[in-house]
Amino acid sequence: MTSTSSTAPVSSPTLGHRLWSAIFGARVLVERTTARVVAAWRRSLYLRVVLTTTVLSVLVVIVLGWLLLSRISAGLLDAKQHAALDEARAGLTEAQARLDAADTTDAASTEALIQGITTQLSNRAGQPPLYQVLLLGSANVPAQPEFSSNLVDKGSVPLALREAVTSTQRQSYTYTTMPSADGATRVPGFIVGAALSVPGAGAYELYYVFPLTQEQATLALFQRTLIVAGLLLVGLLALIAWVVTRQVVTPVRMAARTAEQFSAGRLEQRMAVQGEDDLARLATSFNHMASSLQKQISQLEDLSRVQRRFVSDVSHELRTPLTTVRMAADVLHEARQDFDPATARSAELLQNQLDRFESLLTDLLEISRYDAGAAVLESEQADLCEIVRRVVDGAAPLAEARGSDISVVTVSRRCLVECDPRRVERVVRNLIVNAIEHGEGRPIDVTVAQDVGGAAVGVRDHGVGLRPGESSLVFNRFWRADPARARTTGGTGLGLAIALEDARLHGGWLQAWGQPGDGTHFRLTLPRRARDVLSSSPLPLEPPDAAVGRRVPLTVGLPTRGADA
Amino acid sequence: MDAMKGRVLVVDDDTALAEMLGIVLRGEGFEPVFCADGARAFSVFRETRPDLVLLDLMLPGRDGIDVCKQIRAESGVPIVMLTAKTDTVDVVVGLESGADDYIVKPFKAKELVARIRARLRRDNEIAPESLTIGDVSIDVAGHRVTRDGHAIPLTPLEFDLLVALARKPWQVFTRELLLEQVWGYRHAADTRLVNVHVQRLRSKIEKDPEKPEIVVTVRGVGYKAGSPEGG
Numbered sequence: 001m002t003s004t005s006s007t008a009p010v011s012s013p014t015l016g017h018r019l020w021s022a023i024f025g026a027r028v029l030v031e032r033t034t035a036r037v038v039a040a041w042r043r044s045l046y047l048r049v050v051l052t053t054t055v056l057s058v059l060v061v062i063v064l065g066w067l068l069l070s071r072i073s074a075g076l077l078d079a080k081q082h083a084a085l086d087e088a089r090a091g092l093t094e095a096q097a098r099l100d101a102a103d104t105t106d107a108a109s110t111e112a113l114i115q116g117i118t119t120q121l122s123n124r125a126g127q128p129p130l131y132q133v134l135l136l137g138s139a140n141v142p143a144q145p146e147f148s149s150n151l152v153d154k155g156s157v158p159l160a161l162r163e164a165v166t167s168t169q170r171q172s173y174t175y176t177t178m179p180s181a182d183g184a185t186r187v188p189g190f191i192v193g194a195a196l197s198v199p200g201a202g203a204y205e206l207y208y209v210f211p212l213t214q215e216q217a218t219l220a221l222f223q224r225t226l227i228v229a230g231l232l233l234v235g236l237l238a239l240i241a242w243v244v245t246r247q248v249v250t251p252v253r254m255a256a257r258t259a260e261q262f263s264a265g266r267l268e269q270r271m272a273v274q275g276e277d278d279l280a281r282l283a284t285s286f287n288h289m290a291s292s293l294q295k296q297i298s299q300l301e302d303l304s305r306v307q308r309r310f311v312s313d314v315s316h317e318l319r320t321p322l323t324t325v326r327m328a329a330d331v332l333h334e335a336r337q338d339f340d341p342a343t344a345r346s347a348e349l350l351q352n353q354l355d356r357f358e359s360l361l362t363d364l365l366e367i368s369r370y371d372a373g374a375a376v377l378e379s380e381q382a383d384l385c386e387i388v389r390r391v392v393d394g395a396a397p398l399a400e401a402r403g404s405d406i407s408v409v410t411v412s413r414r415c416l417v418e419c420d421p422r423r424v425e426r427v428v429r430n431l432i433v434n435a436i437e438h439g440e441g442r443p444i445d446v447t448v449a450q451d452v453g454g455a456a457v458g459v460r461d462h463g464v465g466l467r468p469g470e471s472s473l474v475f476n477r478f479w480r481a482d483p484a485r486a487r488t489t490g491g492t493g494l495g496l497a498i499a500l501e502d503a504r505l506h507g508g509w510l511q512a513w514g515q516p517g518d519g520t521h522f523r524l525t526l527p528r529r530a531r532d533v534l535s536s537s538p539l540p541l542e543p544p545d546a547a548v549g550r551r552v553p554l555t556v557g558l559p560t561r562g563a564d565a
Numbered sequence: 566m567d568a569m570k571g572r573v574l575v576v577d578d579d580t581a582l583a584e585m586l587g588i589v590l591r592g593e594g595f596e597p598v599f600c601a602d603g604a605r606a607f608s609v610f611r612e613t614r615p616d617l618v619l620l621d622l623m624l625p626g627r628d629g630i631d632v633c634k635q636i637r638a639e640s641g642v643p644i645v646m647l648t649a650k651t652d653t654v655d656v657v658v659g660l661e662s663g664a665d666d667y668i669v670k671p672f673k674a675k676e677l678v679a680r681i682r683a684r685l686r687r688d689n690e691i692a693p694e695s696l697t698i699g700d701v702s703i704d705v706a707g708h709r710v711t712r713d714g715h716a717i718p719l720t721p722l723e724f725d726l727l728v729a730l731a732r733k734p735w736q737v738f739t740r741e742l743l744l745e746q747v748w749g750y751r752h753a754a755d756t757r758l759v760n761v762h763v764q765r766l767r768s769k770i771e772k773d774p775e776k777p778e779i780v781v782t783v784r785g786v787g788y789k790a791g792s793p794e795g796g
Contacts, residue, residue, distance in 0.1 A: 316649035319670035324582045327589055330674035381785035416785045
């Protein structure tokens with residue numbers, strides 16, 4: 001007992017849970033089914049057209065059927081009513097004539113007379129009888145003899161009709177029910193009544209009761225025929241809708257398939273043109289569009305190929321003689337102490353400017369490679385911290401010459417990202433060399449941080465900074481902060497433009513922040529996997545040590561893709 | 566200046582550059598030999614038996630790549646390619662055809678000489694030493710690599726790469742470290758050189774180059790020697 005009672009509180013939540021999950025499951029099922037139906041409705045033109053046609057034709061058939069049926073039944077009943085009224089009037093006239101002619105006084109002869117009239121009237125109905133006859137005495141005279149042809153009784157006559165007949169003394173009619181021919185069921189009937197005066201016996205009423213079995217059977221047949229015809233019609237309409245839609249949808253689907261293949265890069269795909277109808281016109285226009293697109297694309301491809309080829313050729317043609325010049329200059333430079341001062345200085349200048357010329361050529365070729373769309377990302381797993389350390393080591397002599405201390409802060413020891421290490425190193429080198437160049441001998445902070453989405457390098461200097469609006473200009477080709485200022489380290493003016501392209505190629509961001517007198521902060525953000533979309537950076541663009549009171553960044557960076565919060 | 570440090574075959578069709586290279590090489594004590602035609606390069610190579618080949622990639626007659634393959638098929642002599650192309654495809658194709666190193670035009674005379682020296686230097690250090698990686702044994706002095714007694718032919722550079730890894734089997738070598746130790750570079754960070762040569766070495770030394778057991782990749786870092794058990 002105890003064990004049973006102890007299980008009860010456990011089982012009831014389980015049951016509740018089950019019930020709940022069953023309801024939930026059913027709801028999910030219903031929702032899923034609804035969703036599937038809605039999706040199918042949206043996706044399939046077939047389903048939509050066929051279903052709409054079916055529903056509309058069902059409505060039309062119902063309305064038409066109802067109209068037809070009511071017209072037919074009204075017509076049938078009208079005809080029946082006319083015939084019935086005529087028959088009843090004739091019978092009444094005959095009965096009244098016979099009654100008027102008879103000269104009866106005693107009850108027995110009256111009864112015999114009335115019975116005779118009833119039988120005679122009934123016999124005129126034929127076999128099987130078209131109607132039944134009923135002769136009733138008016139209610140106010142008791143014990144009046146009453147007669148009827150077989151089967152029908154007084155109960156078949158509605159009281160309202162009897163009242164109408166006795167009060168108006170005119171022919172009245174209504175619908176009623178009466179026993180069927182075999183007496184088992186009651187069938188609808190039409191009943192006509194009129195007043196009759198029997199000499200010596202007072203007021204009588206003569207009723208003719210017409211069964212409507214025939215009319216009912218006719219109507220039922222009509223109804224069945226209409227339903228079958230309606231169903232057939234709806235089915236046929238649905239089929240027609242399907243066939244017609246097919247004629248339209250098949251070419252449209254073919255067009256869609258062709259367009260998909262076309263956009264997937266199979267530029268030679270064309271639609272088959274059949275006939276001269278609208279769909280053929282669609283196909284023709286599509287094919288025209290495809291041809292013109294294909295032509296333009298191949299033209300662009302050719303152009304790009306020519307451009308790439310040109311860059312490659314120029315590169316080669318320029319580089320070979322430059323190598324000779326370079327080496328000749330090296331030899332002269334080595335031997336400069338043997339020269340007179342002017343020649344020695346010339347050798348030095350030649351050497352220095354060759355360096356500049358060389359890096360300019362390299363940068364020009366690189367940027368034209370980007371312009372030609374020929375830059376390829378060769379990504380591999382690389383350690384961003386390692387790259388930064390290497391660049392900082394390499395830049396140490398320059399930093400020392402300028403008196404800037406470079407401090408590197410890395411959040412973690414390693415920072416793996418999928419990137420092209422040569423390009424990333426170039427970007428970082430560019431940023432650090434720029435910082436040294438514009439850092440006015442003040443400290444430079446390099447920060448490396450990472451989060452789930454990616455990694456970032458921030459390079460912060462405390463030099464002259466940037467004026468409002470300049471932070472996007474810095475990425476322009478050959479842009480100089482102050483044209484009047486002499487260029488000392490001999491940058492090419494293309495470094496940041498290339499760096500921006502490098503970042504873009506990775507799907508990363510390169511952004512600049514700067515304030516006059518408060519230095520600049522350049523931030524490179526790379527997605528964890530190359531070409532992934534970045535949504536945020538692990539480093540703030542505005543450095544935490546920015547001058548207080550001027551917190552609002554005067555310049556906003558230039559996201560290479562998307563926006564940064 | 567007087568002692569010849571080595572004979573260098575310069576295969577370049579640009580006469581000005583070839584002459585300039587000659588001046589610089591002679592100044593550094595090398596003995597330059599010239600060939601301006603790719604088609605004749607191989608016969609000149611056979612006649613002169615140089616210690617090192619400087620090979621331009623774009624040559625009339627015969628492509629530099631073909632010349633490189635032809636020489637490599639016969640000899641392990643160090644080949645340094647001179648190229649004006651920096652695209653990876655061009656660089657990798659050059660390296661895969663058998664070049665040990667490449668130098669991009671325009672280069673400085675000092676840089677070129679440093680590379681040539683680095684390629685020739687290796688002959689000076691010979692110490693008897695025997696190493697194993699996996700089931701491969703290396704005789705450093707004899708310059709022989711064997712598996713189950715069968716010799717595996719390697720170029721000197723591939724040999725150096727294998728020895729560098731085998732000497733410190735516990736260490737993971739970054740590509741930069743290998744560049745420094747095997748090629749003798751500092752701060753020259755073209756790691757493609759390492760990648761291509763590791764692939765070449767694997768294709769010769771691994772039973773299944775798709776699943777390397779001798780030269781193992783450490784993802785995101787570099788390479789290390791496989792375990793001596795030959796796992």
